[in-house]
Amino acid sequence: MSSQSAKVDLNLMESLERARDSIITKGELPLWMISSESLYQLELRKLWPRTWNFVGHESEIPNPGNYMVRHVGPRDSVIIVRGDDGRLRAFLNQCVHRGRKLSAVDYGETKVFKCPYHGWSYNLQGRCIGVPFIEKFPKDFDPDKNGLIEVRMESYGGLLFVNLDGRAESLRDYLGDYAWYLDIIVKRSKIGLEFHPPIRWVVPTNWKVAAENLNSDGYHIMTTHLSGIQLGMMPPDVNFRGLVTALRVISRKGHSIDFAHWQHDYILKHRELMPACYPKWAPEVIESAKSNLTTRQFETWITYHGRTMFGIIYPNLSILHSFAGIEGLTDYARGIPGVPFIAFRLLRPIRNDLMEWTTWFAVEKDANPRFKQLSYRAYIQETSVGGFFEPDDMDNFQYITESSMSLKANLDGENVRAVYPLRADPVRPLHEIVYDDVEVIPLGITEQGMRYFWARYFDYLLNGD
Numbered sequence: 001m002s003s004q005s006a007k008v009d010l011n012l013m014e015s016l017e018r019a020r021d022s023i024i025t026k027g028e029l030p031l032w033m034i035s036s037e038s039l040y041q042l043e044l045r046k047l048w049p050r051t052w053n054f055v056g057h058e059s060e061i062p063n064p065g066n067y068m069v070r071h072v073g074p075r076d077s078v079i080i081v082r083g084d085d086g087r088l089r090a091f092l093n094q095c096v097h098r099g100r101k102l103s104a105v106d107y108g109e110t111k112v113f114k115c116p117y118h119g120w121s122y123n124l125q126g127r128c129i130g131v132p133f134i135e136k137f138p139k140d141f142d143p144d145k146n147g148l149i150e151v152r153m154e155s156y157g158g159l160l161f162v163n164l165d166g167r168a169e170s171l172r173d174y175l176g177d178y179a180w181y182l183d184i185i186v187k188r189s190k191i192g193l194e195f196h197p198p199i200r201w202v203v204p205t206n207w208k209v210a211a212e213n214l215n216s217d218g219y220h221i222m223t224t225h226l227s228g229i230q231l232g233m234m235p236p237d238v239n240f241r242g243l244v245t246a247l248r249v250i251s252r253k254g255h256s257i258d259f260a261h262w263q264h265d266y267i268l269k270h271r272e273l274m275p276a277c278y279p280k281w282a283p284e285v286i287e288s289a290k291s292n293l294t295t296r297q298f299e300t301w302i303t304y305h306g307r308t309m310f311g312i313i314y315p316n317l318s319i320l321h322s323f324a325g326i327e328g329l330t331d332y333a334r335g336i337p338g339v340p341f342i343a344f345r346l347l348r349p350i351r352n353d354l355m356e357w358t359t360w361f362a363v364e365k366d367a368n369p370r371f372k373q374l375s376y377r378a379y380i381q382e383t384s385v386g387g388f389f390e391p392d393d394m395d396n397f398q399y400i401t402e403s404s405m406s407l408k409a410n411l412d413g414e415n416v417r418a419v420y421p422l423r424a425d426p427v428r429p430l431h432e433i434v435y436d437d438v439e440v441i442p443l444g445i446t447e448q449g450m451r452y453f454w455a456r457y458f459d460y461l462l463n464g465d
């Protein structure tokens with residue numbers, strides 16, 4: 001390394017240390033850090049190889065031979081396959097002979113992975129089972145030593161995560177006390193969730209703008225998403241005031257989720273509207289949750305399920321539990337409610353100013369077919385390219401990314417800042433404390449979770465190899 005680049009590196013690390021201190025103590029972030037190319041390069045070395053990266057759900061590949069191809073960070077392609085033994089494994093999507101990508105498709109069913117270059121083949125367990133002209137190879141060449149490279153994968157409630165770092169903490173420890181709240185969505189069904197094939201979309205934004213928003217920006221909803229009410233998709237709770245009284249669960253590990261409900265005085269004033277404000281769950285989903293969750297988890301869900309739950313599993317898996325009015329069915333004025341849905345969204349970096357946005361619809365496996373169909377309709381209306389929520393968000397993300405790349409932000413970094421002033425004191429948490437890494441804040445619009453999101457980001461970039 002030249003002394004010049006060592007100096008640049010040192011300056012960068014000093015900037016990161018100052019930024020970490022500033023986001024925690026003052027809630028201020030230099031704007032250039034959002035889309036900085038240097039930080040993007042540092043993420044490739046220090047963030048993506050060490051975090052637990054979401055790669056899909058067990059239900060997407062139910063049978064032996066089913067496989068799917070997913071990515072970890074911007075570069076690493078991974079095959080997740082169900083073996084003959086029913087076990088799920090993750091392998092780098094590359095041939096061990098000379099590194100050619102093995103599968104060019106997203107989903108498939110096979111008995112063998114055959115490399116299109118020289119024809120080496122691998123079974124579902126990753127063993128090398130075929131090498132053309134093997135009789136001409138040196139005597140000490142052993143196909144058994146040339147199996148696919150397996151990467152560490154762990155599951156939580158059917159959600160699959162890959163970590164490229166063999167020494168990283170377990171997924172369970174990574175989730176910490178946050179898992180108690182996550183269970184309310186992913187473990188309330190006796191037989192789990194089913195995921196539908198994802199929809200993908202490329203957006204001109206840095207992934208962190210989207211991730212901080214989906215982590216805990218309840219504050220933007222009453223402005224950015226007001227059109228949802230105006231179009232009649234949401235009940236007429238003008239300005240989404242109910243969100244202000246939500247419980248925001250924030251983890252110092254960067255995860256977050258809120259439980260938003262209707263503002264208490266609003267409920268008292270508009271009792272006649274309330275039946276319409278609680279989306280209608282399939283009764284079997286409620287029954288299943290009652291027996292599968294603890295009493296406290298079940299009550300938490302029932303108390304708050306009238307509105308949205310949204311948050312993030314660090315760094316880039318968004319969970320959205322919302323609802324939408326269905327044309328020809330929902331009539332808020334007559335007390336006929338909208339239909340709930342669950343969406344998981346992955347924000348994957350492609351470049352410092354480009355992100356792939358992948359959305360999955362999820363529903364309880366034991367829900368009835370009619371509910372599944374309506375829930376899917378609610379999901380497709382609200383999310384993705386044609387939805388009435390997400391395109392509004394994308395404009396915000398893109399314009400912040402552009403501001404963060406401005407000359408002024410980059411030349412005069414300390415003075416062009418994003419600020420996160422909204423805070424509140426924590427209340428007694430609902431969960432049993434094991435890891436002591438979660439705070440519960442009675443303010444849905446707090447920006448405190450975003451401070452933790454960024455602090456965790458700086459921790460990854462400042463530490464490790």
Ligand code: FES
Nearest residue numbers: 095097098115118
């Ligand atoms: S690179 Fe795959 S067989 Fe040669």
Ligand SMILES: [Fe+2]
Nearest residue numbers: 220224225393
């Ligand atoms: Fe939004």
